[in-house]
Each structure stands twice: as structure tokens, then as C-alpha cells.
Amino acid sequence: QVQLVESGGGLVQAGGSLRLSCTASGRTFSIATMGWFRQAPGKEREFVAAIRWTSGSTYYADSVKGRFTISRDNAKNTLYLNSLKPEDTADYYCAADPRFLSTIMVAGAYDYWGQGTQVTVSS
Numbered sequence: 001q002v003q004l005v006e007s008g009g010g011l012v013q014a015g016g017s018l019r020l021s022c023t024a025s026g027r028t029f030s031i032a033t034m035g036w037f038r039q040a041p042g043k044e045r046e047f048v049a050a051i052r053w054t055s056g057s058t059y060y061a062d063s064v065k066g067r068f069t070i071s072r073d074n075a076k077n078t079l080y081l082n083s084l085k086p087e088d089t090a091d092y093y094c095a096a097d098p099r100f101l102s103t104i105m106v107a108g109a110y111d112y113w114g115q116g117t118q119v120t121v122s123s
Contacts, residue, residue: 002026002112003092009117012084016121020079022094022114028075029104030098036070036079037107038090038119046106048092049079060105064088084121091116 010019024031035050049070050059058070069080081088095110103109 002028002096002098004033004096004112006092006094006114006117008120009092011120011122012123014084014086014121016084018081018084018119020081020092020119021115022077022079022096024075024077024096027098031075031096032099033097033101033104033110034072034077035095035104035110036092037095038088038092039116040090043090045093045107050101050104051077052100052117058061061105072091081119084119086121086123089119089121091118 007025012018024043031053033064036048037045038048039045048064049068051070051072067083071078093116094114096112097110101109
């Protein structure tokens with residue numbers, strides 16, 4: 001089992017920045033893929049970014065490419081959110097899986113999830 005805890009959400013003005021962290025505990029050695037998803041009110045959960053734990057390869061949704069950066073360090077990954085827009089407002093969730101996921105952008109592919117952290121971007 002892997003437990004994930006997110007932190008770092010908050011309220012920021014458009015154009016501002018935030019840093020979200022996801023700390024893993026438990027069988028962290030088994031993690032192969034970690035990702036971030038977000039869910040706005042009334043919308044489905046959508047992919048934001050992911051990273052391969054061994055290689056460090058990163059993947060981004062087109063909507064955040066060039067603005068968000070994902071990195072990892074030991075049992076923690078960090079999502080840097082820059083040039084934030086009101087449409088980035090959502091609950092952000094960290095996810096992890098012990099497999100080398102081919103469906104890295106699909107929420108249903110991940111086994112482990114954090115409780116979420118809220119990001120609100122005011123215009």
C-alpha cells in the first residue's frame with residue numbers, strides 16, 4: 001500500500017504561482033508512476049501532469065504545458081504552477097501506481113490517491 005498526502009494549495013491571483021507537494025509513504029519503493037489530476041466543480045477529473053519515477057520522464061496536459069512543471073525527489077513529487085489562470089481553479093489530486101502505466105493520462109489507471117488540495121485562482 002502507498003499513502004499520498006498533498007499540500008500547498010491556496011488562493012492566488014491570476015498570473016501568480018503555487019507549489020503543490022505530494023508526499024508518499026508506505027511501499028514507496030514500488031512506485032513507478034506519479035501524476036496529478038484536477039477536478040473543477042461540475043466537471044470530470046482531468047489529467048494535469050505525470051512523471052516516471054525511474055527515468056524522470058514527464059508528461060503534461062496541453063492546457064498546462066509550458067506553465068506547470070512536475071518533479072520528483074525521493075518519496076515526494078512537486079508540481080509547480082506558474083502563470084495561473086482562473087480556469088486552473090480546481091481540487092488537485094496526487095496519484096501513484098506501481099506499474100509503468102501506458103495509460104498515464106487516465107485517472108482510472110492509478111491505484112493510489114491523495115485526499116486532494118484546493119487551488120483557487122482569482123481574476
